[in-house]
Amino acid sequence: MSLVFWTLAIALITAVTCALCGTYLVVKKEALVSEGISHAVLPGIIVGYLVFQDRSSPLLILAAAATGLLMVGLVQLIKRTRLVDGDASLGIVFSAMFSGGVILASQNLRNVHFHAQCIIDGNLATAALKTVQWGDVDLGPQAFWMMALTLALVLTFILTFYKELKLMAFDESLARSMGFRPVLMHLVWLGLVSITTVSAFEAAGSILVVALMIAPPAAAYLLTKNLFPMLNWSVVIAVASSVVGVYAGYHLDISPTGPIALAAGLFFLGVALFAPGQGIYSRWQLRRQQKSSVFEQLLLVQLAGKTDHAAAAETPRSPESLFRQVAWSRRQFEAALGRCLERKWILRQGQQYLITQDGRVHVEKDLY
Amino acid sequence: MLMIELLTDYTFRTVLLGTAMIGAVSGALGCFAYLRRQSLIGDVVSHSSLFGVMLFFLASYWLTGQGSKSLVVLIPGAICAGTAALLLTRTVVQRTRLKQDSSLGVMLAIFFGAGIVLLRWVQRVDPPIPGRRGLEDYLFGMAAAMTQDDLWMIGILGFLAILVMLLLWKELKVYTFDPLFSHSLGYRTAKLDTLLVMILVVGIVIGIQSVGVVLMIALLITPASAARQWTRRLGTMVILASLTGAVCGLVGSVISATYSHVPTGPVIVLASTLIFVVSLMLAPGRGIVSRMLHRSKLMSTIRQPNAGGDLP
Numbered sequence: 001m002s003l004v005f006w007t008l009a010i011a012l013i014t015a016v017t018c019a020l021c022g023t024y025l026v027v028k029k030e031a032l033v034s035e036g037i038s039h040a041v042l043p044g045i046i047v048g049y050l051v052f053q054d055r056s057s058p059l060l061i062l063a064a065a066a067t068g069l070l071m072v073g074l075v076q077l078i079k080r081t082r083l084v085d086g087d088a089s090l091g092i093v094f095s096a097m098f099s100g101g102v103i104l105a106s107q108n109l110r111n112v113h114f115h116a117q118c119i120i121d122g123n124l125a126t127a128a129l130k131t132v133q134w135g136d137v138d139l140g141p142q143a144f145w146m147m148a149l150t151l152a153l154v155l156t157f158i159l160t161f162y163k164e165l166k167l168m169a170f171d172e173s174l175a176r177s178m179g180f181r182p183v184l185m186h187l188v189w190l191g192l193v194s195i196t197t198v199s200a201f202e203a204a205g206s207i208l209v210v211a212l213m214i215a216p217p218a219a220a221y222l223l224t225k226n227l228f229p230m231l232n233w234s235v236v237i238a239v240a241s242s243v244v245g246v247y248a249g250y251h252l253d254i255s256p257t258g259p260i261a262l263a264a265g266l267f268f269l270g271v272a273l274f275a276p277g278q279g280i281y282s283r284w285q286l287r288r289q290q291k292s293s294v295f296e297q298l299l300l301v302q303l304a305g306k307t308d309h310a311a312a313a314e315t316p317r318s319p320e321s322l323f324r325q326v327a328w329s330r331r332q333f334e335a336a337l338g339r340c341l342e343r344k345w346i347l348r349q350g351q352q353y354l355i356t357q358d359g360r361v362h363v364e365k366d367l368y
Numbered sequence: 369m370l371m372i373e374l375l376t377d378y379t380f381r382t383v384l385l386g387t388a389m390i391g392a393v394s395g396a397l398g399c400f401a402y403l404r405r406q407s408l409i410g411d412v413v414s415h416s417s418l419f420g421v422m423l424f425f426l427a428s429y430w431l432t433g434q435g436s437k438s439l440v441v442l443i444p445g446a447i448c449a450g451t452a453a454l455l456l457t458r459t460v461v462q463r464t465r466l467k468q469d470s471s472l473g474v475m476l477a478i479f480f481g482a483g484i485v486l487l488r489w490v491q492r493v494d495p496p497i498p499g500r501r502g503l504e505d506y507l508f509g510m511a512a513a514m515t516q517d518d519l520w521m522i523g524i525l526g527f528l529a530i531l532v533m534l535l536l537w538k539e540l541k542v543y544t545f546d547p548l549f550s551h552s553l554g555y556r557t558a559k560l561d562t563l564l565v566m567i568l569v570v571g572i573v574i575g576i577q578s579v580g581v582v583l584m585i586a587l588l589i590t591p592a593s594a595a596r597q598w599t600r601r602l603g604t605m606v607i608l609a610s611l612t613g614a615v616c617g618l619v620g621s622v623i624s625a626t627y628s629h630v631p632t633g634p635v636i637v638l639a640s641t642l643i644f645v646v647s648l649m650l651a652p653g654r655g656i657v658s659r660m661l662h663r664s665k666l667m668s669t670i671r672q673p674n675a676g677g678d679l680p
Contacts, residue, residue, distance in 0.1 A: 026470045029467045029469055029470070030469065031469045031470040031472075031473040032408050032411075032469045032472060032473055034473070035408075035411060035473065035476065039582055078648070081648065081656060083596075083597060083648055083651075083654060083655075083656075084593050084596075084648075085402065085403070085405055085596075086402075086405030086406070086407055087405070087407045087408045087469070088402055088407040088589045088592075088593045089593075090407075090408065091407045091408055091410065091411060091585045091586065091588075091589050091590075092586065092589060092590050092593060092641065092644060095582070095583050095585055095586035095590070095637050095641075096586065096590075096637060096638060096641040098582055098583065098634075098637075099583060099586070099633070099634030099635075099637040099638050099641075100634070100638065102631055102633075102634045103630065103631065103634045103635070103638070106629050106630060106631055107629065107630075207477075207480055207481065207484060210473065210476060210477065211476070211477030211480075211481055213473075214470055214473030214474055214476070214477060215473070215474050215477040215478075217470075218466055218470045218471070218473065218474050221465065221466060221470070222464055222465060222466060248485075252485070252488075252489050252492070253492050254485065254488035254489055254491075254492055255488060257484070258481055258482075258484035258485040258487075258488055259481070259485055260481075261477050261480070261481030261484070262477070262478065262481030262482050262484075262485055263481075264477055264481075265474055265475075265477035265478030265479075265481050265482075266478065268474045268477070268478075269474075269478065272460055272463075272464055272466070278464060278465065279464075280459070280460075280463045280464065283463070
């Protein structure tokens, strides 16, 4: 199998796992916990490496994931004292743990290849090169199988506890009153997030993990109001971003992680602007349409006269008298007049304007 | 090295002064981020600034044929990108259903992703861009590499940010604690918000040089969170946070200069975390220790026979 194929495969499976993990974080409004975890696992990875002397040992992954949970626990501990407001505790704890990790690395790993780049954007291509052999058969890269295992874990958890997760995500108090244990569930979930972060760390680095855990679910959040479609959408967007990112990275001859993160972010931006009904641009356009429609109606009402039924009430009006009566700006007035003429709702007779039958139907349909 | 030797060393004095100034400025401004419950913007701004840094580096290369790594070029870029990221976050929060933290996270993906793409491209592109070596230091911070020019840049920008804060003290104070009230007083809240965002961004980007993008958030909020434990007044809090930041900057540079191979940034962060933990424990009236004392006193009162007087 070619290198590009495996790079893409690792990118895809990482993206899907992260997007699934992130959906709950976004729904629960704690998306940035992933940023905290992705940095706080560093001391765990380094201690694990010092103890096990093997960067891909499963024990290391568990140890590092435990560090992620430790961070969550410390944050909860500080929050419980109610002495620190908002998200400050998260920032304080993860930066302190990351500092510890950097100092540990600077003291102990100076002669080991522990590249700074790995922390930030990982290296998908290198990860794709490290393959596992089974007998004589080349099974593909280790990173792929590690992520596949993580994905299986996450999927099993989601499928088993879908109902509970849904309840917990949207109404924690209700879940508690029904006898579920949302706090425990939440901790297990953050444990899964930690495991995903750590197993993706070497291939993807912290930037990609955070980007993929937040951007696709955030985009999906704007596309739907239901949990199941949201999971689907975030997987779709994650897959699309990794394909685009790997392609761009291949052409620029750089590690694809940065491009994937950027692609995921841009997909979000596209959705935020153009999502039907929800998008910023779509809503702006809708508002503009509504506004001009109100102007047209007001103009037609002026021409139709005050009584509803009597067709005789309509009198031709000069544009100047109409303009004085509506008291809009000249530009608004002319635009509305133009649109009404174009749609044949009013007629021009010499210097005067007259409402047509169509215009009368239109204004009555909408107003009465 | 001995203390005396250190203090007479020119390079070290530059670093000492730089980290202390950065600590003081970001500590003071951090109070506003902390009180507005926007602590994590520090993280997003510092990461996002990489994009602006890379754009301005490339612009300096296209204009002069030599990529510049001087802070005079890079910091304006960082300020532009950081401000853009925060304003975009504000737009997304105001105009869509998405909440603050997810919007911040998405901006992180866009701006930091774009910054990393540019950085890796600049490092790989052929023919090589002159001056591209060492750009990565921006990510992790190189306090020891601070120059006299950098010091001036940090000093002037920090001074300007603090000056704006002091001039608009009353307005910013009201806006921070009660945005609706400040709006009802007739303040231009949208403009105030943009201004506050801009001075915060300035406070953040001048510090990245010393601790790197990941740890900048600690310089911003850890001193503020520690200071908050000791006071209920904004003025006192800003002064305390500023002092904490400065002291931690000094401690960090002294320790990292004394021991070999200890990076400055993490030491600064750990020093301020220590002060934070101590504050959490010992703060008078609300600290954990004083709370426990209070509770044990209450418990002993309750345990006394006939504690509440006779029942009616």
